[in-house]
Amino acid sequence: MTTTRREFLTASAIAGAALASPIVLAKSTTATNSMPKLLHHVFFWLKNPESKEDLAKLIAGVKSLAAIETVRSIHVGVPASTEKREVVDNSYHVSELLGFDDVAGQDAYQVHPLHKKFVDEHQHLWSKVVVYDALAAD
Template sequence: MTTTRRDFMTTTAIAGAALMAGDALAKPATGTTAMPKLLHHVFFWLKNPDSKADRDQLIAGIKTLAAIETVRSFHVGVPASTEKREVVDNSYQVSELLGFDDVAGQDIYQVHPIHQKFVEENQHLWSKVVVYDVLASE
């Protein structure tokens, strides 16, 4: 079978996307892609939603949270340019998705000095925060 350059590029792109998707929830230090038992998803609305500097400062602050020992997975991002549908809310500016082994791990995170410092140094940036905590079903 003859493989064209286009076929090769398409296959390579799909394989790369699959690899990236598999690592999306893994912290680089852990090397694991197992889905955590508890997901902590936080959405931030900035006081100055058009400020790239404010958004970048918040993202930099969020990235410090990955160092907390009970955080098993970590993702920070901005709204995707996906199809606009009634059920999609992309009015926020930044979100974080953290994974924990259990509620106890998330409780430790909440009072951890790194988290407390993050809130203290960045809360002036946001006007609204919404949190969804999800526990895996058995």
Template structure:
């Protein structure tokens, strides 16, 4: 599978996860019922730890990610680690943790990027990771 194909699969999976979270899982998102059935902007970030076997480093990263829920433009958040699903050629479980954040619009995501809580998260946790990949997804009508 090419990097482009893998990227397309991951983006599609992120969009699907966002739609599922927005329409049915109160644990995954706190979007109000008055919002559209899908979040307009999804920010999905994958983190690879420098020390992937360190439970302490993973706990620090997850704690840092949880602080991002305090940013006013974040409409929902889902934090996780790779699931123990069947290994297939299209599944990349090599990352250590991921976050999915939901925003009303690109302006909300832009405000998140410069928010003091986000900047503090980076300052406190960037020494933990060796790689980060971000997929920003804009919803399209079904």
């Protein structure tokens, strides 16, 4: 089977474009998907860790916080089955990672009626809460 010069160049161009596409995509998504300036990371330990019902209630409650106007991003999670290392603490049961534009946005979130309602309706589910707030370093 013989390949013409035109067929070879066409195939080469297509292959080159396919190889280059992930690199261009990675650069463009990095530039357009910047992280919020302030991250509010909360870890919850359930009073009844065996209760799937309590876990589901807490997760649903945390997800409801996305409706607060100053919340720019939300990630609700449970411990991942990653490599066990001395520096990894996966003893928590639920985590929330909320993004805010600034400290003022996070302050407004803390006193928002939906946040207060969440605490009132769900605090009986947890035995411990730890919060880490991080402001982006310039």
